[in-house]
Amino acid sequence: MNPPNSPDRTTLRDPLADSPFLRACRREPTPVTPIWLMRQAGRYMPEYREVRARVPFLELCKRPELATEVTVTAAERLGVDAAILFADILLILEPLGFQLEFSRGEGPVIHNPVRAAADVDRVRPLENTEPLDYVFQAVRAIRAALRSDLPLIGFAGAPFTLACYAIEGGSSRHYEKAKTFMYADPSAWDALMGRLVDATAAYLNAQAAAGAQALQLFDSWVGNLSPADYRRFVLPHMARLFSRLDPSVPTIHFGTDTGSLLELQREAGGSVIGLDWRVELDQAWRRLGDGVAVQGNLDPVVLFSSPDEIAAQARRILREAAGRPGHIFNLGHGILPGTPVDNVLALVDVVHSST
Amino acid sequence: MNPPNSPDRTTLRDPLADSPFLRACRREPTPVTPIWLMRQAGRYMPEYREVRARVPFLELCKRPELATEVTVTAAERLGVDAAILFADILLILEPLGFQLEFSRGEGPVIHNPVRAAADVDRVRPLENTEPLDYVFQAVRAIRAALRSDLPLIGFAGAPFTLACYAIEGGSSRHYEKAKTFMYADPSAWDALMGRLVDATAAYLNAQAAAGAQALQLFDSWVGNLSPADYRRFVLPHMARLFSRLDPSVPTIHFGTDTGSLLELQREAGGSVIGLDWRVELDQAWRRLGDGVAVQGNLDPVVLFSSPDEIAAQARRILREAAGRPGHIFNLGHGILPGTPVDNVLALVDVVHSST
Numbered sequence: 001m002n003p004p005n006s007p008d009r010t011t012l013r014d015p016l017a018d019s020p021f022l023r024a025c026r027r028e029p030t031p032v033t034p035i036w037l038m039r040q041a042g043r044y045m046p047e048y049r050e051v052r053a054r055v056p057f058l059e060l061c062k063r064p065e066l067a068t069e070v071t072v073t074a075a076e077r078l079g080v081d082a083a084i085l086f087a088d089i090l091l092i093l094e095p096l097g098f099q100l101e102f103s104r105g106e107g108p109v110i111h112n113p114v115r116a117a118a119d120v121d122r123v124r125p126l127e128n129t130e131p132l133d134y135v136f137q138a139v140r141a142i143r144a145a146l147r148s149d150l151p152l153i154g155f156a157g158a159p160f161t162l163a164c165y166a167i168e169g170g171s172s173r174h175y176e177k178a179k180t181f182m183y184a185d186p187s188a189w190d191a192l193m194g195r196l197v198d199a200t201a202a203y204l205n206a207q208a209a210a211g212a213q214a215l216q217l218f219d220s221w222v223g224n225l226s227p228a229d230y231r232r233f234v235l236p237h238m239a240r241l242f243s244r245l246d247p248s249v250p251t252i253h254f255g256t257d258t259g260s261l262l263e264l265q266r267e268a269g270g271s272v273i274g275l276d277w278r279v280e281l282d283q284a285w286r287r288l289g290d291g292v293a294v295q296g297n298l299d300p301v302v303l304f305s306s307p308d309e310i311a312a313q314a315r316r317i318l319r320e321a322a323g324r325p326g327h328i329f330n331l332g333h334g335i336l337p338g339t340p341v342d343n344v345l346a347l348v349d350v351v352h353s354s355t
Numbered sequence: 356m357n358p359p360n361s362p363d364r365t366t367l368r369d370p371l372a373d374s375p376f377l378r379a380c381r382r383e384p385t386p387v388t389p390i391w392l393m394r395q396a397g398r399y400m401p402e403y404r405e406v407r408a409r410v411p412f413l414e415l416c417k418r419p420e421l422a423t424e425v426t427v428t429a430a431e432r433l434g435v436d437a438a439i440l441f442a443d444i445l446l447i448l449e450p451l452g453f454q455l456e457f458s459r460g461e462g463p464v465i466h467n468p469v470r471a472a473a474d475v476d477r478v479r480p481l482e483n484t485e486p487l488d489y490v491f492q493a494v495r496a497i498r499a500a501l502r503s504d505l506p507l508i509g510f511a512g513a514p515f516t517l518a519c520y521a522i523e524g525g526s527s528r529h530y531e532k533a534k535t536f537m538y539a540d541p542s543a544w545d546a547l548m549g550r551l552v553d554a555t556a557a558y559l560n561a562q563a564a565a566g567a568q569a570l571q572l573f574d575s576w577v578g579n580l581s582p583a584d585y586r587r588f589v590l591p592h593m594a595r596l597f598s599r600l601d602p603s604v605p606t607i608h609f610g611t612d613t614g615s616l617l618e619l620q621r622e623a624g625g626s627v628i629g630l631d632w633r634v635e636l637d638q639a640w641r642r643l644g645d646g647v648a649v650q651g652n653l654d655p656v657v658l659f660s661s662p663d664e665i666a667a668q669a670r671r672i673l674r675e676a677a678g679r680p681g682h683i684f685n686l687g688h689g690i691l692p693g694t695p696v697d698n699v700l701a702l703v704d705v706v707h708s709s710t
Contacts, residue, residue: 174691176656183660226632226654226687228671259614260634277581279615299581301531305538316583332581336529 015149016213021082022151025214025250025271027293027326033318034081035351036153037344038254039334041074041086045341048074057102061087064137071138071152072145077341079348081328082151082214083142085207087135089157089218090165092203095131096195097124098166106170113169115177117188123166126199129206136210143211153252154212156204158219159196159241160234166192175224182233193237201244208249215245216252217270220333223257230261235268242269252295256333262287277332282320293326298347300331303339307346314350370504371568376437377506380569380605380626382648382681388673389436390706391508392699393609394689396429396441400696403429412457416443419492426493426507427500432696434703436683437506437569438497440562442490444512444573445520447558450486451550452479453521461525468524470532472543478521481554484561491565498566508607509567511559513574514551514596515589521547530579537588548592556599563604570600571607572625575688578612585616590623597624607650611688617642632687637675648681653702655686658694662701669705 016022020034041048048070052060060066067086075083090108094100099111114120129136143152157165165171167178182189204215222234238253245251253270255261259279266273266288275284275296285294302313314329321327329351335344371377375389396403403425407415415421422441430438445463449455454466469475484491498507512520520526522533537544559570577589593608600606608625610616614634621628621643630639630651640649657668669684676682684706690699 174656176659176691176693179654179656180659183657183664223633227635228668229654257612257633260638278578278612280582283615299534299584301529301534302538304531304535309538313583336531338531 016151019081019149019151021328022213022250024326024328025252025293029325032352033321033327033329033354035329035348036075036080036082036084037078037331037335037347038084040078040080040084040344041070042335043337044335044339044344045074045077047077057088058100061091062134064134064141067138068141068145071142075146075150078344079352082153083146084153084216085135085139085142085155085212087138087155089155089161089220091132091135092126092156092199093162093166095124095126096199097122108165108170110165110169113177114163114166114181114192117185120188120192120195123192123195125195126202129202132203132206135203136206139207139210139212151213152211153214153216154204154207154210155216155218156200156207158217158222158255159193159200159237160225161219161221162196162200163189163192164221166196175221179225179229182229186233189233190237193233197237197241197244201241205244205246208246212249214250214252216254216274217241219253219255219258219265222255223259223261223276225261227260227264230264235264238265238268252328254295259284266292272326272328274330275332280320281317281327282322285321285324293328294321295328295330297330297332300333300336300339303331303335303343303347305343307343310343310347311350314347315354318351318354371506374436374504374506376683377568377605379681379683380607380648384680387707388676388682388684388709390684390703391430391435391437391439392433392686392690392702393439395433395435395439395699396425397690398692399690399694399699400429400432402432412443413455416441416446417489419489419496422493423496423500426497430501430505433699434707437508438501439508439571440490440494440497440510440567442493442510444510444516444575446487446490447481447511447554448517448521450479450481451554452477463520463525465520465524468532469518469521469536469547472540475543475547475550478547478550480550481557484557487558487561490558491561494562494565494567506568507566508569508571509559509562509565510571510573511555511562513572513577513610514548514555514592515580516574516576517551517555518544518547519576521551530576534580534584537584541588544588545592548588552592552596552599556596560599560601563601567604569605569607571609571629572596574608574610574613574620577610578614578616578631580616582615582619585619590619593620593623607683609650614639621647627681627683629685630687635675636672636682637677640676640679648683649676650683650685652685652687655688655691655694658686658690658698658702660698662698665698665702666705669702670709673706673709 020030071086101109164178250271252272254274256276272293277299375385426441519533605626607627609629611631627648632654
């Protein structure tokens with residue numbers, strides 16, 4: 001019992017730490033299941049397209065006032081339980097010495113990819129995070145602009161996915177070059193991954209220092225590896241990366257196509273494991289065990305269907321989570337361009353109105 | 356004991372039925388693990404490219420003497436344990452009323468895709484398989500040309516993958532149109548799948564009648580579905596299809612990205628379940644149970660590496676199979692263009708020399 005005249009317990013609470021999203025990261029009960037959506041500030045949203053009509057993608061990432069605008073607008077418009085920094089996973093490659101371009105229609109291109117073991121030597125260590133200061137400025141501005149109880153998620157690409165971009169020079173379907181590099185020279189691969197781990201740890205810790213309440217690692221492409229290759233070429237690096245992050249900040253470990261990698265991802269680290277829609281949430285969580293939260297896992301294409309179908313599929317996922325503390329609702333991957341905004345709002349509503 | 360003057364037991368055996376590949380389909384012991392490779396007659400092979408330099412892809416499929424040449428050449432050159440008919444999974448769509456084109460560089464295009472429920476009505480039933488007679492002619496010619504102990508595999512696309520092509524009008528990354536169609540009108544979807552099942556059953560049974568010893572269903576895209584959607588939109592149709600196939604002919608049920616769907620695929624049917632490289636063969640087989648054979652599951656990109664790496668990865672897979680009868684070695688998906696032929700030969704050699 002509180003002594004008389006002491007402030008009420010409620011007013012002592014940190015509204016951020018007590019937010020549903022951060023409580024779920026810590027596997028504490030929440031009144032409703034928190035929800036946010038990968039790429040919630042994205043091309044599907046008219047407000048975003050309006051900003052993008054004025055500036056190229058890379059400029060949008062590099063102008064903190066614009067990154068702040070699209071981040072905050074999306075979180076407020078959708079009424080979700082967390083905002084996520086507007087940025088791109090490849091930004092970190094520039095200060096490491098890669099020439100990065102976002103060409104219209106073609107996606108990202110890296111003009112000087114790593115192709116031989118010797119190329120790894122020219123991948124510069126991130127001596128300090130100053131070249132990425134525009135990101136931390138955006139984090140500070142977003143934090144200042146957001147409601148005081150709305151957490152902000154910072155993020156980075158995971159080293160495997162970054163290494164694939166760095167070696168392939170852009171998107172890829174089969175990752176022949178990256179895997180062949182990995183098989184041909186495991187020590188050059190380890191050296192490259194080591195540099196990416198060092199840089200990513202510094203980058204993420206600086207985002208947390210600037211005001212992000214949680215950090216997500218996007219290993220979007222790792223699901224293309226066999227479990228044996230993940231164990232050999234990725235797991236040690238991911239484990240080192242997680243060990244280097246500020247332990248007071250919850251981390252989300254996300255990948256797609258990772259149905260067979262979940263136990264290994266769990267072993268690598270993360271307070272929350274991201275699930276794509278290819279797994280059943282209950283089975284996946286059982287395999288991961290009680291000591292971790294989960295995020296996911298609606299098929300993004302379901303958002304192209306009707307509010308009824310969206311509600312049915314969202315409720316199925318909530319049933320699979322069975323009210324266990326530690327479920328953050330999300331899609332299994334980013335919102336697709338062309339998704340009707342009203343359907344996104346309907347999803348947020350159904351998740352928030354289910355208890 | 357055989358009575359005197361009776362033929363030796365060996366000579367009474369059917370050399371085809373007694374082949375390692377067909378024995379493995381029946382989960383009977385084999386002296387060595389049989390191997391064949393998806394797309395073994397394909398662009399990576401100079402002999403194939405030479406034929407293709409003379410004729411467009413669709414013409415190659417439709418000229419039995421050329422389809423025979425590339426099928427038999429690949430099987431003989433590689434020394435594998437089965438040949439697979441050279442054809443394309445989309446050929447069946449033509450007699451159903453779809454205008455199919457293989458445009459250079461762009462892959463297959465369907466000029467009159469299904470976009471609305473009403474479009475399903477114009478998908479013609481396959482009254483008889485006569486329009487696909489060129490395929491059965493190829494089967495007969497290949498069977499006649501092959502070594503008498505070398506099985507020939509016929510194949511078809513599975514209804515979900517065909518339906519995706521029919522609705523998307525070509526390849527797709529996220530299958531928005533197909534899934535949206537499926538969610539929006541489950542009865543139109545079921546009608547479309549029903550027609551595809553009927554046609555595919557007739558097509559595959561005719562391939563077996565023409566001389567194919569086994570039949571593979573390629574559900575290459577099904578791994579993009581959540582398990583709940585597979586159960587609702589695919590499983591009943593696949594089960595009906597398998598129930599319609601000649602029960603004396605072994606069937607291989609193949610998909611990619613199916614790590615979370617294996618039990619459901621097993622429920623649908625197939626003597627052999629195809630595994631891609633994203634699963635560990637031993638764990639996958641344990642989940643599938645003893646009553647089924649498995650095929651797979653080397654990452655096709657490993658064939659771009661060195662003979663040592665190929666041998667190490669092939670031996671890992673053979674160790675996972677642990678000599679249990681019923682393992683057919685294969686890649687987890689088709690051989691990629693650009694794969695060095697010598698590496699494919701090295702793989703066949705390492706599998707055949709491991710006991």
